[in-house]
Amino acid sequence: MQRRAFTLAALATPFALQAAEPVKVGFLVKQAEEPWFQDEWKFAEQAAKDKGFTLVKIGIPNGEKTLAAIDNLAAQKAVGLVICAPDVKLGVAINRAAKRHKLKVMSVDDQLVDGAGKPIADIPHMGISGYEIGKQVGAGLLAEIKARGWKLEEVGVLRVAYDQLPTGRERTMGAADALKAAGMPAANIIDAPQAKTDTESAFNAANIAFTKNAKFKKWVAFGLNDEAALGAVRAGEGRGIKADAMLAIGIGGSQTALNEFTKPTPTGFFGTVLISPKRHGYETATMVFEWATQGKQPPAVTLTSGVLMTRQNQADIRKQMGL
Ligand code: FCA
Numbered sequence: 493m494q495r496r497a498f499t500l501a502a503l504a505t506p507f508a509l510q511a512a513e514p515v516k517v518g519f520l521v522k523q524a525e526e527p528w529f530q531d532e533w534k535f536a537e538q539a540a541k542d543k544g545f546t547l548v549k550i551g552i553p554n555g556e557k558t559l560a561a562i563d564n565l566a567a568q569k570a571v572g573l574v575i576c577a578p579d580v581k582l583g584v585a586i587n588r589a590a591k592r593h594k595l596k597v598m599s600v601d602d603q604l605v606d607g608a609g610k611p612i613a614d615i616p617h618m619g620i621s622g623y624e625i626g627k628q629v630g631a632g633l634l635a636e637i638k639a640r641g642w643k644l645e646e647v648g649v650l651r652v653a654y655d656q657l658p659t660g661r662e663r664t665m666g667a668a669d670a671l672k673a674a675g676m677p678a679a680n681i682i683d684a685p686q687a688k689t690d691t692e693s694a695f696n697a698a699n700i701a702f703t704k705n706a707k708f709k710k711w712v713a714f715g716l717n718d719e720a721a722l723g724a725v726r727a728g729e730g731r732g733i734k735a736d737a738m739l740a741i742g743i744g745g746s747q748t749a750l751n752e753f754t755k756p757t758p759t760g761f762f763g764t765v766l767i768s769p770k771r772h773g774y775e776t777a778t779m780v781f782e783w784a785t786q787g788k789q790p791p792a793v794t795l796t797s798g799v800l801m802t803r804q805n806q807a808d809i810r811k812q813m814g815l
Pocket of ligand 1: 526528576601602620659689716717718743744
């Protein structure tokens, strides 16, 4: 009797384990501490819960960690991954590693490129419409410049630049072009190249630019994300360029922007173009899962839009976007 029970249990266990083995999808991001990426992860987790897979979240601050993370996913028998790489030029190496391990790979936010800087065609991508969203930043700045009665000629324009990342360049060029099209003198546009895409790097870049261009007493600022715009605002504050003389609009709309909007006194961080971490997190994770398990190929490129959000309308807009 006892012996029979033992045999049945022994038989049952492997089957039970097999049935319970969850499908794993990786979600690898370049800057895990950034609120935007935290939000993407949160919505990817939601997708995992809804669709019934396990999400494996890994921060990949550099190339070495990126390739190690892909090997790690393969060792865990994951079926695929979504990735926002620390350097888009890692594209070929990432594609090769994924293929070697038979992992489906899709990029999010930053489109991977080959050695010649061309997007890698067989890696599906979801990103923002960078140039269009940049133009929305420019339009938002122009409207507020007008509301404040500033003359375009007297305003310095700080473009916190991260041009090695194509979407970064598109975003800030869109903003600069919108300002120029409205009559902003090209000579007023000052580039402040940042070494990384975080607040500290933007702060350092902005400080140098402000020092070199002290003739401007009023400024507008923008960059590829909220952290870039915020770094410019903080650098301005340190030099006496306060909310009445600074107008910055970021891109993102995550906690970095919300923290500014909920301060009792408005800062120079006037607004942000809210983009959708929900779409970027939920949809990409779902696409990779369905690609690997149902053979459903994701669209080659999906570009998402944004909407200008300020201190005034933030609650309504976030609600409308399902956030
Ligand atoms: C890039 C930026 C992030 C975020 C994302 C949508 O990856 O570095 O801050 O803006 O695009």
